[in-house]
Amino acid sequence: MDPSLILSNLLNAPVLFFALGAVAVWVRSDLDIPGPISKFLSLYLLFSIGYKGGVELGEGGITIAILTALSACVLMASLTPIWSFAIVRRWVSVPDAAAIAATYGSISAVTFITAVSFLTQRDLEYGGYMVAAMAIMESPAIVVGIILARIASRDAATGKKASIDWSKLLHEAFLNGAVLLLLGSLIIGSLTHEDAESLAPFVKQPFNGVLCLFLLDMGLIAARRLGDLRSAGWRLVIFAMLAAVAHAVIGIALARLIGLGRGDALLMAVLCGSASYIAVPAAMRLSLPKANPGLFVPMSLGITFPFNVIIGIPVYMMIIDAWWT
Amino acid sequence: MDPSLILSNLLNAPVLFFALGAVAVWVRSDLDIPGPISKFLSLYLLFSIGYKGGVELGEGGITIAILTALSACVLMASLTPIWSFAIVRRWVSVPDAAAIAATYGSISAVTFITAVSFLTQRDLEYGGYMVAAMAIMESPAIVVGIILARIASRDAATGKKASIDWSKLLHEAFLNGAVLLLLGSLIIGSLTHEDAESLAPFVKQPFNGVLCLFLLDMGLIAARRLGDLRSAGWRLVIFAMLAAVAHAVIGIALARLIGLGRGDALLMAVLCGSASYIAVPAAMRLSLPKANPGLFVPMSLGITFPFNVIIGIPVYMMIIDAWWT
């Protein structure tokens, strides 16, 4: 293994802008990115990654190999919450455990996008279908998390079942804006791949720059949330890091098993190893209002996200490099 | 005529993103584009189309042919409200009829821009002066609409004249932000056409991508407004479509008469066939508060706009292709 990969990742513009955001919070600067701009940058990134993935899918078509990979991803997204729940349930209440479980079963689009930028810089290829994999991994964990909460609270002595508004929940899980934009751009990209040139300068050229600005914003947000971690306790902090590594390694093993290339394997690793901080927390607030957002949000945003972006991605790459040769 | 042109227009990225926006509303997703971002995208499009048009005008200079075309456009913008008023007055009150008349006499910048993108994709040329035509067609209909409302209410038995604040009205009509930015960019483009390269990457490369995002937003907005149509009744819905076709065909005939090229003829068609949903509604709210915005806004935004973007543009192109050869 080559530790210089970690160092060189640290000297990567996106990672450094993330650090700049965190520094701004620590020195209590008033540096701030207005809310609508955050949303715009994230809309752009989803639009762009979705469209590019779709164009590639449209050119290559859907193969058995792709369907296998997608199935593996959905499987991971559905199983991860189960063991995560079993582990954290020892330390926190049922709703908190379910919310954390759902968070870690789902994915972080920005981590994925940062990994894509990492691959591009190293001229490693990846398949457009991995974007589809990202889109379909966002939601299953939400459903599994809520089912876990329900089963566990049924077990409890009171006998009172927690009632769940399933239509609202499925709606929240599968039709939230980010998922819809990603899937929509993917489909539109695959339908219009023949004249993709007209959109190429828009989806490609500013991509890295927008990612830097967005990670600056993520640095601000993550560092602010970090303070909430006091209430989480050291066990959850450690979980937030170990879960990233463990899930990523399982993802890499799975990628090896089904014969993915190195680029796809890295993306699979970050999908499995990352945790949600947009779709899942919103769904949890609605469906499990008793779950404390002061736990699952800072774990995902303050620990797992920076861990993956700064250390995880190069480490997973080193593991893959070692394994694939 | 070649129906495949309609189909191929349906598989156009901007049109598909418009559809994605509408779908998002129908499945009640929370996909949303923040208000300031909507305004920014529209500022960019006006800036960009104005500047490009201005550069071309500056290079070519103003000719008799151009002045003829501009006069034809102003004529159409002033006459359209008159017959529109006469038609819809049978079904709605005087202020409602006047507001609808003004709406259909004016133009929709996004329809124009979508038509420009349609032309660019087909390598058809158009003159920069058509942008000037768009700018000067926004306002006359507002004035004509208000005059119609005044005359018609004077006819009524009461004898009470509706008083109009002309300075406020003309101000609203000719100095609203969109018109000013468009005209300003046009003039600046024509003054600085010699070093237009320094702005070229900004005004050209992201254009199609921004249009896609903007049409996504328009899809969200149009689909939300569609619900308001219940109060409009089927006659107005049919008017909203027939008016588009009829005005576009008159526009095409006029273009033929004054000898415009095919690209310019298409732009003339969409200018005549489109209806306003920014400048006019705002002016009507102020000058005719009794006019129900639940009628003229959804007619323009929910029917005429999608009709033109999805079906109208390729159909007008087919008519022109048949006529010009």
Next chain:
Amino acid sequence: MDPSLILSNLLNAPVLFFALGAVAVWVRSDLDIPGPISKFLSLYLLFSIGYKGGVELGEGGITIAILTALSACVLMASLTPIWSFAIVRRWVSVPDAAAIAATYGSISAVTFITAVSFLTQRDLEYGGYMVAAMAIMESPAIVVGIILARIASRDAATGKKASIDWSKLLHEAFLNGAVLLLLGSLIIGSLTHEDAESLAPFVKQPFNGVLCLFLLDMGLIAARRLGDLRSAGWRLVIFAMLAAVAHAVIGIALARLIGLGRGDALLMAVLCGSASYIAVPAAMRLSLPKANPGLFVPMSLGITFPFNVIIGIPVYMMIIDAWWT
């Protein structure tokens, strides 16, 4: 001297868009750029100018010549407030004089950026370290201004010392968002200069276009503020112009003395000749609430800024051209 340079600067797209903004206010149009978009455009410009400067610094390294130039800049930023205070103190109160002094000691990033765009258009080179100079010139004047206010009020008969919250003040002076983003981008640029290509299309291509939109916004803001000038009186209006010229000429002389090139000399001139309207006013509101923002804000934003952008830059260039040959 060649007066055509002033004329040709007047026919520059950024300057014309600034004028368009002012015109929009004068005709009372509703043209408006939403607040979050203003902030976004300014974030982009700071990010971009900082990163490009950093890449250049990283490539060239830090030399004695650079350190000399930076020292000269800090010196100017610290001395300018002293004589400015002495002059305006005759006409206004101590806090007002101190606030004006701080304003004129600090710099205007947009003036600097407009000068950069002016140089680029004329293919004149400038050193990346001038961006560093801009970053370190923002803050000293704030501190000097507050010290002046303190000394002057101590002199007064009452004997009551104005108490200053130094930690808050230094914080405001050195860690405000704009300074931090500029310095951060500079450092990141110099650290990652080896693969600067991945960000090049983002930081370079839209730069001029964004500057135009931003100057449009500045035109709106400056023209609105101009009305506040009634309370300022003609002496301060004249000061706002003479100070620009005088400080710029001192800056040019200094540049000549330490042997800077023509491009760097122009940037030095605008740094010395420009006045702050973001960092300083915010700091003054907090530290000197008795200072009337109706004086120092419109002086800087309504007079000095347009003066420099429209007339100052080409005039300073002519002076430099005459002197350097």
Next chain:
Amino acid sequence: MESVKRLEIVIESVYLRTIVAAMKDAGATGYTVMHDITGTGDRGERRGDGLTDLSRNVIIIAAVPHETADAVLDAVQTVMKDTGGICLVSDAQWLRH
């Protein structure tokens, strides 16, 4: 502290200038405006759309001394007859700076 009437007006944003002008004419010397307000009333939901300013509300708050309150309220009612909207009136104490 001075006893005043606190007026709280919800009105479509296109009418902001109109109603503020009317209130000033009637003697109101100060007011505060909140933007980007949504709401539902007799005439359906108003959520605006960011593109047009149509169908978006503002809230105007004005503290008015008792002696001018009636005149200002009359002015508000006259404008609202054309434009719709609501006005809530309550008593408050004004702490002057």
Next chain:
Amino acid sequence: MESVKRLEIVIESVYLRTIVAAMKDAGATGYTVMHDITGTGDRGERRGDGLTDLSRNVIIIAAVPHETADAVLDAVQTVMKDTGGICLVSDAQWLRH
């Protein structure tokens, strides 16, 4: 002018739909919403982050006739038991358009 109860509710924005639905069911016919509200209360600071809508407040203002006020207040309290938030109630006069 009609005498009404003025309810002013501060609640996390994810619960906006829930509480508005409950208030409508209890008889409230109109309401006004302010967005992007920050605040501090028992459960710490809420400043949101623009990216997620989590941890950002809205304010809902509703003028309710005295006869339905109790039902609406009950509905509000039921929702707030799960979601947290505050509700201030005061008397006001409603000037109808």
Next chain:
Amino acid sequence: MESVKRLEIVIESVYLRTIVAAMKDAGATGYTVMHDITGTGDRGERRGDGLTDLSRNVIIIAAVPHETADAVLDAVQTVMKDTGGICLVSDAQWLRH
């Protein structure tokens, strides 16, 4: 429901931190802030400009129990002596969650 004083403060946004700190010191435990507020008062129009935060208002709402109300009001007045702004005080009932 508990009877409280409802404070509504309009102040320039640069002073938000200052006044909130003063109110907390005086015993206020919670508050709610609305941003991007414009207005007109003795010192002319304040409409801000998006670029600087200067000349833009915020509204702070605080429900304060009667026993701490006077201390908080004193703190507010002390800050406002330097900064300007207005503070409206009224009675309200607080429905706790």
